Amino acid sequence: MTAVVAEDLTKTFGDFIAVDRVTFTVESGEIFGFLGPNGAGKTTTIKMMAGLVPPTSGRGAVAGHDIRTESAAIKRSIGYMSQLFSLYGDLTVEENIAFFSRLYGVPRPRRAARRDWVLKTAGLGDQRRRLTADLPLGWKQRLALGCAVLHEPPILFLDEPTSGVDPITRRRFWDLINRLADGGTTVFVTTHYMEEAEYCHRLALMNRGRLIALDAPSSLRGAAGEPLLEVETDDPARTVAALRGAPGVVDAAMFGRAVHVAVQDPRAGRAAVAAALGEHGLTATRVAEVAPTLEDVFVALVRAEGGAPVE
Amino acid sequence: MLSRTRLLAVSRKEVLQLRRDTRSLVLAFLLPVLLLVLFGYAITWDVNDVPTAVLDRDRTSRSRELVEAFPASGYFTITERVERPAEIDRLLDRSAVRLVLVIPPGFAADLDAGRPARLQALVDGSDANTATIVLGYTRGIVQSFSVDAVVNGATVRPPVEARSRVWYNEELESKNMIVPGLVAVIMMIIAAMLTSLTIAREWERGTMEQLASTPVHRVEVVLGKLLPYLAIGMIDVGVVSVVGVLLFDVPFRGNAALLAVLSLAFLTGALGLGMFISAVARSQLLATQIAMVATFLPAFLLSGFMFSIDVMPRVLQAITYLVPARYFLVVTRGIFLKGVGVEVLRVQGLLMIAFLVLGLFLATRVFRKEIQ
Numbered sequence: 001m002t003a004v005v006a007e008d009l010t011k012t013f014g015d016f017i018a019v020d021r022v023t024f025t026v027e028s029g030e031i032f033g034f035l036g037p038n039g040a041g042k043t044t045t046i047k048m049m050a051g052l053v054p055p056t057s058g059r060g061a062v063a064g065h066d067i068r069t070e071s072a073a074i075k076r077s078i079g080y081m082s083q084l085f086s087l088y089g090d091l092t093v094e095e096n097i098a099f100f101s102r103l104y105g106v107p108r109p110r111r112a113a114r115r116d117w118v119l120k121t122a123g124l125g126d127q128r129r130r131l132t133a134d135l136p137l138g139w140k141q142r143l144a145l146g147c148a149v150l151h152e153p154p155i156l157f158l159d160e161p162t163s164g165v166d167p168i169t170r171r172r173f174w175d176l177i178n179r180l181a182d183g184g185t186t187v188f189v190t191t192h193y194m195e196e197a198e199y200c201h202r203l204a205l206m207n208r209g210r211l212i213a214l215d216a217p218s219s220l221r222g223a224a225g226e227p228l229l230e231v232e233t234d235d236p237a238r239t240v241a242a243l244r245g246a247p248g249v250v251d252a253a254m255f256g257r258a259v260h261v262a263v264q265d266p267r268a269g270r271a272a273v274a275a276a277l278g279e280h281g282l283t284a285t286r287v288a289e290v291a292p293t294l295e296d297v298f299v300a301l302v303r304a305e306g307g308a309p310v311e
Numbered sequence: 312m313l314s315r316t317r318l319l320a321v322s323r324k325e326v327l328q329l330r331r332d333t334r335s336l337v338l339a340f341l342l343p344v345l346l347l348v349l350f351g352y353a354i355t356w357d358v359n360d361v362p363t364a365v366l367d368r369d370r371t372s373r374s375r376e377l378v379e380a381f382p383a384s385g386y387f388t389i390t391e392r393v394e395r396p397a398e399i400d401r402l403l404d405r406s407a408v409r410l411v412l413v414i415p416p417g418f419a420a421d422l423d424a425g426r427p428a429r430l431q432a433l434v435d436g437s438d439a440n441t442a443t444i445v446l447g448y449t450r451g452i453v454q455s456f457s458v459d460a461v462v463n464g465a466t467v468r469p470p471v472e473a474r475s476r477v478w479y480n481e482e483l484e485s486k487n488m489i490v491p492g493l494v495a496v497i498m499m500i501i502a503a504m505l506t507s508l509t510i511a512r513e514w515e516r517g518t519m520e521q522l523a524s525t526p527v528h529r530v531e532v533v534l535g536k537l538l539p540y541l542a543i544g545m546i547d548v549g550v551v552s553v554v555g556v557l558l559f560d561v562p563f564r565g566n567a568a569l570l571a572v573l574s575l576a577f578l579t580g581a582l583g584l585g586m587f588i589s590a591v592a593r594s595q596l597l598a599t600q601i602a603m604v605a606t607f608l609p610a611f612l613l614s615g616f617m618f619s620i621d622v623m624p625r626v627l628q629a630i631t632y633l634v635p636a637r638y639f640l641v642v643t644r645g646i647f648l649k650g651v652g653v654e655v656l657r658v659q660g661l662l663m664i665a666f667l668v669l670g671l672f673l674a675t676r677v678f679r680k681e682i683q
Contacts, residue, residue, distance in 0.1 A: 050524055051524075052520070052523055052524060072526065075524060075525060075526045076526045078524070080521070080524035082517065082520045082521060082524070084517045084520075085517070086516070086517040086518050086519075086520050086521040087518070087521065088324065088328065088516075088518055089516065090327075090328050090331050090332070091324065091327055091328065095324070095327055098320075099320055099323070099324045100525065102316050102317060102319075102320035103317055103320055103321075103522075103525040103526065103527050104525055104526065105314065105316070105317070105526060131331075144521075157524075
């Protein structure tokens with residue numbers, strides 16, 4: 001069953017095209033990721049789907065409801081977590097839960113059970129009477145997720161839910177998301193963390209308002225065009241400068257302490273790299289052909305599209 | 312479909328937030344009383360104990376008799392007795408006195424001979440209102456002393472005796488006008504200030520986005536937020552009225568229930584207006600400032616509280632019809648001083664209801680883009 005449909009969805013703010021004819025569908029129970037740099041149009045897309053921002057043109061439906069005309073019905077069937085923490089800091093954990101369960105129309109007899117479920121799943125049982133503003137960010141985000149699913153919505157929209165938290169907290173958060181998806185919830189999530197993108201069943205890559213690729217993470221990695229060499233030297237920054245534009249080299253980019261070099265052919269590429277480095281007085285301590293990561297795929301796709309937006 | 316559960320959930324949330332916001336609570340309950348006491352004591356149009364200097368060059372029992380009549384009236388206090396005319400300038404220049412009585416030599420002799428006696432009154436005209444009143448009092452005293460006096464150059468003849476009676480405010484005390492008027496002015500300011508923060512705060516803290524993503528209806532948000540502040544506003548009206556009556560000894564001749572009903576309508580309109588300002592400004596600081604300017608100045612200057620509308624230029628008179636406090640002022644003064652009922656305040660009552668509808672309309676309308 002299809003949970004979310006977008007067809008040629010477009011949003012412009014004056015002359016600026018935030019989202020440019022985006023088309024995709026999300027199946028029920030799927031974890032669907034939107035990956036892209038800041039300003040790629042992820043948040044605008046998720047807000048249009050959640051019925052918060054009307055599209056300029058195009059069509060969209062969530063749980064069978066039109067996003068233009070039935071946003072009230074959409075709001076009853078979704079949970080939404082915005083990019084910035086947006087629960088009430090001056091209410092306690094419990095009070096926030098009570099407030100949102102009433103707004104979401106959780107029937108009175110179910111409220112206590114749902115509250116306890118949220119407290120337990122978010123691991124906030126001991127913090128129930130604490131003011132939300134005093135909680136660490138990771139806990140706040142788990143509470144926000146809990147509040148967004150109080151009414152057990154079939155579809156969940158999460159806009160960069162883990163920005164600003166450490167990897168372990170992020171991991172715990174994703175355990176929660178996985179559990180919800182296992183229970184049949186459709187999860188629509190935006191992120192700019194590559195490792196997080198790997199958790200998604202399918203991934204849409206966005207750049208400059210356009211959807212530039214849509215597939216499972218493993219397929220995206222496999223579809224990367226050019227072979228990739230990982231080059232290690234004493235000076236990665238100078239290495240990138242030396243290799244960019246060198247004959248036989250498509251592109252070079254830093255990757256941790258190493259440099260990832262896209263080449264036309266692996267064998268010829270090794271020779272080309274050695275020659276270009278020699279010209280600049282650099283020596284490679286290690287050169288190996290590697291499988292592209294999502295980040296490499298993303299960089300390659302963005303390059304093909306004409307670059308990332310200027311910050 | 313509106314839901315009572317959601318509406319009350321918004322109210323309950325607002326109360327919880329208010330309870331933890333000591334600053335706003337103090338503001339909500341203390342500021343009205345503070346304003347009342349401050350303005351109640353500070354603003355007065357009564358002229359009493361005018362500092363007066365006397366230059367008596369006649370030095371007779373008749374001249375002393377006239378001088379004594381001034382402090383005896385209760386309006387004047389003789390603070391200086393001067394010997395030479397040169398000292399007069401100095402006293403008036405330094406504003407040490409507002410009135411100087413100069414009694415020329417031969418004053419008593421002229422009186423006794425049945426000739427018009429003259430006396431000079433020099434008034435400090437830098438405050439024209441006070442000067443007019445001082446002159447009026449001076450004329451009255453001098454006339455009852457039955458002399459022809461020269462007051463700043465004009466000869467005044469004894470008039471026909473008029474007996475007047477003042478209704479509603481027998482002592483013509485300005486506090487009786489000011490305190491009921493203040494109730495109206497203060498409630499306009501407080502109501503708009505109370506709600507001016509509430510929507511802007513949601514924008515500033517990002518909670519509005521979460522709210523907008525839930526099925527809550529904009530009418531539920533507006534009414535839900537309004538209820539707690541309406542309760543505070545009604546308590547304020549009660550407290551300010553009681554303090555006005557007890558502390559300032561202002562009469563309360565009308566029906567308290569009628570005042571409550573009309574206050575309810577007026578407050579709802581003013582709270583809605585504050586909420587509208589809050590939603591438009593989207594910043595708490597800006598919203599409070601707009602609310603202050605948009606309510607305080609018109610309510611103070613154009614409602615008929617400070618200046619009588621009848622004597623304003625026509626353009627300003629037309630503008631006063633847009634100031635809601637103008638109508639509420641008629642209500643509070645009418646109920647406090649005249650004890651009038653709904654038969655007299657019917658028009659004001661309908662206008663209060665129109666204001667209520669307008670306030671709620673503006674407040675809900677402004678959400679249309681965000682919350683359906």
